Amino acid sequence: MRIGHGYDVHRLVADRKLILGGVEIDHSLGLLGHSDADVLLHAICDAILGALALGDIGKHFPDTDSAYAGADSRVLLRHVATLMRGKHACIGNLDCTIVAQAPKLAPHIEQMRQHVAGDLVCELDRINIKATTTEQLGFAGREEGIEAHAMVLLELRNGTGGQ
Numbered sequence: 001m002r003i004g005h006g007y008d009v010h011r012l013v014a015d016r017k018l019i020l021g022g023v024e025i026d027h028s029l030g031l032l033g034h035s036d037a038d039v040l041l042h043a044i045c046d047a048i049l050g051a052l053a054l055g056d057i058g059k060h061f062p063d064t065d066s067a068y069a070g071a072d073s074r075v076l077l078r079h080v081a082t083l084m085r086g087k088h089a090c091i092g093n094l095d096c097t098i099v100a101q102a103p104k105l106a107p108h109i110e111q112m113r114q115h116v117a118g119d120l121v122c123e124l125d126r127i128n129i130k131a132t133t134t135e136q137l138g139f140a141g142r143e144e145g146i147e148a149h150a151m152v153l154l155e156l157r158n159g160t161g162g163q
């Protein structure tokens with residue numbers, strides 16, 4: 001087995017879409033980034049890459065590469081899933097937390113789970129996504145940004161440590 005952790009933050013600004021877990025959410029502010037700035041999917045990519053000792057999202061998808069300008073982060077996640085399969089690994093379980101003062105994310109969580117499970121080609125009950133506010137404290141509490149944390153356990157199919 002391998003464990004991985006991912007963490008990402010993107011700034012909230014006017015005139016950008018708010019996309020989390022591949023779900024476009026109606027809100028007055030959206031996340032700024034080189035890609036679609038899907039902070040949840042970026043944290044998940046980093047958790048899986050971390051578990052596989054493959055570096056991080058910026059190494060695989062540099063923000064200096066115009067190929068990723070405005071990129072759909074689900075495409076990036078599917079690429080990471082391909083790398084994971086190449087290492088004979090699959091998702092044991094994935095647990096994520098989105099830190100956002102607003103908007104209310106609960107109505108969108110199930111759709112995010114469906115997207116993530118689909119992109120990682122794993123059962124839905126291996127994926128958990130939750131949201132919390134910070135009770136108006138800090139940058140997330142001031143609605144200056146949204147952060148996401150992801151923890152993943154990977155199972156290795158060949159029992160060799162994925163080598």
Ligand SMILES: Nc1ccn([C@@H]2O[C@H](COP(=O)(O)O)[C@@H](O)[C@H]2O)c(=O)n1
Pocket residue numbers: 099100101102103104105106107130131132133134135
């Ligand atoms: N952006 C958010 C934040 C939280 N939730 C849901 O509300 C519950 C209570 O949040 P607290 O920060 O007050 O603990 C939380 O457990 C989530 O279910 C949400 O939907 N969207």
Ligand SMILES: C[C@@]1(CO)OP(=O)(O)OP(=O)(O)OC[C@H]1O
Pocket residue numbers: 008032033034035036037038042057058059061062063064068069070071
């Ligand atoms: C995804 C990439 C690439 O478009 O850009 P951003 O959307 O800025 O996201 P970030 O989490 O800062 O880092 C990874 C980047 O290389």
